[in-house]
Amino acid sequence: MKALVLAALSLFLALPASAAKLYAIQGDVLYSADPVTGNWTSLSDTWNGTSLLTSCGGSLYAIQGDNLYRVDPSDGSWDVLSSTWSGTIALTSGGGKLYAIQNDVLYGINPADGTWWEIPGSYGGSQFLAYAGGALMLIQNDTLYRTDPQTGDYAELPSSYSGTTAVAGSASAFYVIQGDNLYTVNPRTGDYDSFGGGYSGADVLTVCGNYVYCVWQGQLWKTSIADGSYQSLGSSWDGTTALCSM
Numbered sequence: 001m002k003a004l005v006l007a008a009l010s011l012f013l014a015l016p017a018s019a020a021k022l023y024a025i026q027g028d029v030l031y032s033a034d035p036v037t038g039n040w041t042s043l044s045d046t047w048n049g050t051s052l053l054t055s056c057g058g059s060l061y062a063i064q065g066d067n068l069y070r071v072d073p074s075d076g077s078w079d080v081l082s083s084t085w086s087g088t089i090a091l092t093s094g095g096g097k098l099y100a101i102q103n104d105v106l107y108g109i110n111p112a113d114g115t116w117w118e119i120p121g122s123y124g125g126s127q128f129l130a131y132a133g134g135a136l137m138l139i140q141n142d143t144l145y146r147t148d149p150q151t152g153d154y155a156e157l158p159s160s161y162s163g164t165t166a167v168a169g170s171a172s173a174f175y176v177i178q179g180d181n182l183y184t185v186n187p188r189t190g191d192y193d194s195f196g197g198g199y200s201g202a203d204v205l206t207v208c209g210n211y212v213y214c215v216w217q218g219q220l221w222k223t224s225i226a227d228g229s230y231q232s233l234g235s236s237w238d239g240t241t242a243l244c245s246m
Contacts, residue, residue, distance in 0.1 A: 211224055
């Protein structure tokens, strides 16, 4: 039995990273893109002005105007889950749920039907939100907090996050573009390391496999989590307003 488990694990580890995809909104169009080559496919339109996009449980979720949409990643078809989301400033997902900040309130959202509930706490001045290391990472008034998504209990983490333009999270790390630099942050302690500079002005960020992706000066960039090395996956990404992976 142990041999069978090891064989299955080896097969899993051998699967190509290209099984995952990136998803981006540029202008009116939702695209999927290969995270290895950057090659893209147009999925659907009518997404103009959408900057809130995330993935959860095999679907994409977007807030546009007043509505929360569930989107099929295979063809871009969508349905409306719930409304009254106008003014939402952040959307993320983790632990099988969606989370959003609207009008200084942090909400948990059921991705199956769009029903929502308030998470206790005071969220005035909130700027960025991501799910990392099993918790919500919230930048509020330039300060980073680790927030329990169930209770709203929080811990303030060290350092100032003034000048942050984009964030993303994974199971083990929180990623931040602040000024010109890309950082990886320990979501439990707040300790951080820099991947170096060259990211000034990038305002979309996502994690896919062992890489972090952003759009900078119209190009899609891929940065290795292991050593910070980076490469361009092509231009024509100018005007991208949202980026996520699945």
